[in-house]
Amino acid sequence: MIKPEIFRQYDIRGIVNEELNEESYYLIGKGFGTYLRNKGLKSIVLGGDARHSTPLFMNAFSKGALETGCDIIDLGIVPTPVLYFSIWKLQSDGGAMVTASHNPSQYNGCKLNLGLSSVYADELQKVLQIIQKGDFATGNGKLVKNNEIGNVYIDYIVNGIKLQRPVKVIVDGGNGVGGPYLTTILRLLGCEVIDMFCEPDGDFPNHHPDPTIAKNMEALSKAVVDNKYELGIGLDGDADRIGVIDEQGKLLLGDQILNILARDYLKHNPGKKIIADVKCSMNLFNDIKKYGGEPIMYKTGHANIKMFMKEMGVEFAGEMSGHIFLADRYLGFDDAIYVSCRFVEIVSQTHNPVSTFLADQPKLYNTPELHTNCPDEKKFEVVAKVCEEFQKEGYDVNDIDGARITFPDGWGLIRASNTTPVIVTRYEALTESRMNEIKNLIESKINKYL
Structure with a gap:
């Protein structure tokens, strides 16, 4: 059977071969497939990150889901935002992303989606309960592979970003799946790009794949200063979290990245609401007010915030952890590749260094x-x-x-x-x-x- 404790609040997460194996993913596929079939739905987009166990686990998930009568569109190894984009573009009923995000290499997991909404909390427990009861739907689903959607995603982002001038950026991909996408997009936009650790490698040999922690960004920080580049951007393992280094080598915290984006957003959308989680600085909440916006403090957690954005009809939200959500000119989910491009777009509008962007704020x-x-x-x-x-x-x-x-x-x-x-x-x-x-x-x- 399956260990109930791997079903966390927002996703499924566990240590490979101790808490998660092929049998686990076969059951997760059957459980999620049944969950969808019970709602009269049947199409699933499937993707996975660069961890060594991911291809086997994707196959096991597919096998389980196909046996419930669900159809699978297998994207192969892609960033989580590409999976979300695919759900929208291919009009799929659901999505499954085999990933442990920013966790160390011994972990894997799975993020489940119903449309563009996360399956989390009580809904994720329903999938577990289906597995525990063994009450699975049956059928013969079809499997198709789609290796083109990544290029469609790249074109979509490039067409939506307008730079005023080329920007000099160093990208630290953290050996996750997002680096090759972000560097490709930035170069297509005309940027000068140095890439670091952008080769996907499930061992994460250079540093832990979480760009919100200063020690993981030390090599990027040094490279930005040594090369006299304008900024550095770090991505986590599945590219839904962003980290930014300014030209002085200083790490911007998640709420500071959010603050810079918020000022730009409010310039074009005066008076709008912006959601930020309870961990964010009072500078952010005060600054949103100062720039004519309406700050809303909400619960931490990417799934919580996405749901609340929809309920409130809000276009822009973010949290301290580097998850940032833009439905303004974009699709509303947490996409660190797209957010990186929006940040670079702001940098391109001025010749002022990034370190000065929030220099007028009180020191806290x-x-x-x-x-x-x-x-x-x-x-x-x-x-x-x-x-x-x-x-x-x-x-x-x-x-x-x-x-x-x-x-x-x-x-x-x-x-x-x-x-x-x-x-x-x-x-x-x-x-x-x-x-x-x-x-x-x-x-x-x-x-x-x-």
């Missing part, structure tokens, strides 16, 4: 995302108790996702991770000493309940 002191180990069965209870305590004491608490406690001169966040047994915290204030005071106050309450 903040921590990265901090993790405190806490068992899965206890973490939500600890967060709820801390949240309740702050509310009782009369603090300004936003409890949309854990508790974000706002003070006149800063804020602190406590939330339970949806994917790992940890409590996540982050702190920000006008001074370093105040940031540490807020941190100590919140941590003292967490420690009471751990």
Whole structure:
């Protein structure tokens, strides 16, 4: 049978040969195929990342799904955004992407889609329940291969981006699947491009494939400075997260990338709403207001945000983790390849260096995302108790996702991770000493309940 714990909040994720094997994917294919057939649907676009186990796992998924009567369009090895694009372009009922995203090489997983919406939370549990019951649909689906959609995707992006001048960019593909796509597109747009680690390699030999962490971007940072290039762009393993390095070699945080894009968006779309997750800086929320937009703070998680965007009719959203969603001039899903091009488009409109783009903002002191180990069965209870305590004491608490406690001169966040047994915290204030005071106050309450 299948291990229930691999069915996480947003996707399926586990260690190869310990938690996931060919049998697991055969059952996932049968489970998801049945899930679709129960809705009167049957077409699935299938793709996978560059991990060594991915081709075998894709075949096993196909076998299972075909036996439920679903038809499979096999794209081969592609970035996750190309899979999402294919669902839209080929008008497929669903999609399955065999990937572990930014996780280390020993992991694999699967992202499931119903149209362009993620199958997550309770809906993902329904797929697990179908597998556990063994109550599968039966039939004989058809398998076709489509090796052309990647070129269609590249043309679509190139046609939608207009650069004012060539930009000098270094791309760190993290040995994931996105590097060859992004470098091809940027060159077609006329950019001067140096590529680093753009050869897909499931061992991720150069660094962990997560561009939001500074140590993973050290080689890119050095290359940008040494070559006197305007910026560096890093992609994660499946190209749905972006990292940016400015011309001084400094890593921009996810909310800073979002902020630069937000200013440009509001220039063309005055008064519009922008969604950002609870981990983002108060500079971002204040800046959206300053530039005439309406900021909305929402839960962390790419699936949560995509669903909320649709409900609210919002065109632009993003989160600290580097997932950014544009339905303005694009299709609304998290695509780090497309977002990279939009960022380069902004750079092309000026000769000012990237390091000056947010130089007018107040200097704030903040921590990265901090993790405190806490068992899965206890973490939500600890967060709820801390949240309740702050509310009782009369603090300004936003409890949309854990508790974000706002003070006149800063804020602190406590939330339970949806994917790992940890409590996540982050702190920000006008001074370093105040940031540490807020941190100590919140941590003292967490420690009471751990």
